[in-house]
Amino acid sequence: MKRGGADTRLAYGLMAPALVLIIAVMAYPVAWEVWTSFTNFSVRSEGRAFVGLANYRAMLGDPLFWWALAVTIVYFLVTTTAKLALGLGMALLLARPSRLRALVFLAVFLPWAYPGGVTVVAWYWMLNPPLITSYSLVAGTLKHAVDSTLGPGAWAFVSVALFNVWRGGSFTAVFLLAGLNAIPTELFDYAALETRSAWQRLRHVTVPLLRPFLALAVFLSFTGAFADLANVWMLTGGRIVFPVIGTYAYWLGIRQGQFGEAAAWSLSLVPLLALALLVLFRWFDPPAERPA
Amino acid sequence: MAQVLMKDLNKKYDEVHAVKDVNLHIRDKEFIVLVGPSGCGKTTTLRMLAGLEEITAGEIHIGDRLVNDLPPKDRDIAMVFQNYALYPHMTVYDNMAFGLKMRKFPRAEIEQRVRDAAQLLGIQELLKRKPRQLSGGQRQRVAVGRAIVRHPQVFLFDEPLSNLDAKLRVQMRVELKKLHNRLETTAVYVTHDQVEAMTLGDRVVVMKDGWIQQVGEPLELYAHPVNKFVAGFIGSPAMNFADVTINDTGGVVTAESQGLRLQVPPAKAGALRAYKGQSVAFGVRPEDVHIATGADPAGLTFDAVVEVVEPLGSEILLDVRAGSSTTTIVARVEPTVRSKVKDSIKLAVNPERLHFFDPKTEQAI
Numbered sequence: 001m002k003r004g005g006a007d008t009r010l011a012y013g014l015m016a017p018a019l020v021l022i023i024a025v026m027a028y029p030v031a032w033e034v035w036t037s038f039t040n041f042s043v044r045s046e047g048r049a050f051v052g053l054a055n056y057r058a059m060l061g062d063p064l065f066w067w068a069l070a071v072t073i074v075y076f077l078v079t080t081t082a083k084l085a086l087g088l089g090m091a092l093l094l095a096r097p098s099r100l101r102a103l104v105f106l107a108v109f110l111p112w113a114y115p116g117g118v119t120v121v122a123w124y125w126m127l128n129p130p131l132i133t134s135y136s137l138v139a140g141t142l143k144h145a146v147d148s149t150l151g152p153g154a155w156a157f158v159s160v161a162l163f164n165v166w167r168g169g170s171f172t173a174v175f176l177l178a179g180l181n182a183i184p185t186e187l188f189d190y191a192a193l194e195t196r197s198a199w200q201r202l203r204h205v206t207v208p209l210l211r212p213f214l215a216l217a218v219f220l221s222f223t224g225a226f227a228d229l230a231n232v233w234m235l236t237g238g239r240i241v242f243p244v245i246g247t248y249a250y251w252l253g254i255r256q257g258q259f260g261e262a263a264a265w266s267l268s269l270v271p272l273l274a275l276a277l278l279v280l281f282r283w284f285d286p287p288a289e290r291p292a
Numbered sequence: 293m294a295q296v297l298m299k300d301l302n303k304k305y306d307e308v309h310a311v312k313d314v315n316l317h318i319r320d321k322e323f324i325v326l327v328g329p330s331g332c333g334k335t336t337t338l339r340m341l342a343g344l345e346e347i348t349a350g351e352i353h354i355g356d357r358l359v360n361d362l363p364p365k366d367r368d369i370a371m372v373f374q375n376y377a378l379y380p381h382m383t384v385y386d387n388m389a390f391g392l393k394m395r396k397f398p399r400a401e402i403e404q405r406v407r408d409a410a411q412l413l414g415i416q417e418l419l420k421r422k423p424r425q426l427s428g429g430q431r432q433r434v435a436v437g438r439a440i441v442r443h444p445q446v447f448l449f450d451e452p453l454s455n456l457d458a459k460l461r462v463q464m465r466v467e468l469k470k471l472h473n474r475l476e477t478t479a480v481y482v483t484h485d486q487v488e489a490m491t492l493g494d495r496v497v498v499m500k501d502g503w504i505q506q507v508g509e510p511l512e513l514y515a516h517p518v519n520k521f522v523a524g525f526i527g528s529p530a531m532n533f534a535d536v537t538i539n540d541t542g543g544v545v546t547a548e549s550q551g552l553r554l555q556v557p558p559a560k561a562g563a564l565r566a567y568k569g570q571s572v573a574f575g576v577r578p579e580d581v582h583i584a585t586g587a588d589p590a591g592l593t594f595d596a597v598v599e600v601v602e603p604l605g606s607e608i609l610l611d612v613r614a615g616s617s618t619t620t621i622v623a624r625v626e627p628t629v630r631s632k633v634k635d636s637i638k639l640a641v642n643p644e645r646l647h648f649f650d651p652k653t654e655q656a657i
Contacts, residue, residue: 186374187377189342190373192343194365194394
């Protein structure tokens, strides 16, 4: 057992640098944020005082919070469904051997590989043309039509969701393609021999085998949607026509300087993230399937 | 159950001509083995039969149907893969039932067939497990069971035993043979292991570079290889080869090389006379070389020095150098022989079992 003790100490020693780094860049800021959420830290007042759960109480009592939460959840559900469907379709196409594969791969990969800041401006101009042309008339009419049918803010929602799917779909495709390539081809050969239709193959073979990758894609999409700030911010020109939790927290903290409240808003995502992780881990790695 | 017919079958990839003019008639209920070194086209041939590879040219018939344009699912075949191809997300039962479920068989019949196959293979206890909780041998059984439940016209096996350890491989080999005797379903089996080929096949197809070299019953291939490749590929330890020069002195045809001077038996002498003065490849199997006794005529013996002794228990392998030459010959001798390294001994060959091959075409003479 003496040997074991030395090994354990060595193991901790080897982990130490990584631990220090994690504590410095993750644990400390998070702890600071948790503390701040219990204070009235703000640019509007001197000093900061412990206010207990006041920030959380204010947040939960704010109809805007519930609105933002609902929008965030719908945004997540809509974009994730679309990205998974689109990404899986593209990945399955790319997995087939073809002479044009390299070209298609490039086309699929570009939206994701291109700098986000640039593409988002392109989308912004496409949806809100900076110059008056006949196109801007079309864009304007479209916006008006969508907003008047689905309610104000719908156009913003649609455009942000479209951008997210366009950009995230290609990432999901690349991601799932890697997953497909990691699955032994014999499993698909066997499916070709035994299944009666492409749908059976997808449902009984491809999707179950891709499950770990799909779960990770859902989780990435989840965190992306909930923390989404940059895309929403830039596409809506910094106006809160489209409140997701991430944007509103940014608005509160950076624009209005109410750090305490902003911290509470950000942290409201933690229970949801934890729940999502739990569900996804259960889904793609059930305890019963672990090696006996 | 069905016969399988391949006519002028070809497979070309961009650069590689993988299968060349394969013509093969596999009889109903036959167990046929395709064997050859890697890259010989055996697996490609099997995959074309399964429908997993497109046919470049030629025809494949299963039963009385031309299947060239039939998708794999409609060919009524069941395949066992090298890596078993079990679905990790399904239990053994679900894996075995998969093909039948997809084909919408009634639940009771699926259950019956899976239970029967599981009993046949001795895996009833494993039905509720997931593949990753099984050993290699157990997975292999599940993969075979999954093929059996389908009651297909033809079984296809793609190197199914090559991931098992040596002992298990021998055991599964026997089981597969018993299984085939019992089910009597036509089977096409691909392997690179000539021992598997010889022990399992009713007939064996030896392939190399996309060509069929020889088709025949195991012992026929062993005794009468049509060319040097088949002669060297079938049999373990492999056939001994030496380059010899053919001489004809007064009607006595001899094959000579440094340290070796053998009188060619009359049966072969006629054909070999045409090679007079030329070099040909001479081959003799290790068991056809024995310690010379007084009864061996002088023209069939040669002197040798023992270089390595490999006592295997039931027999001893002697690696010897013939006379002063660099030619090494392996002799398979009785376990009672007491030869040591560096011993000088006299060996004799069995005249009925000498092989000669054309130096250019490598065809048997």
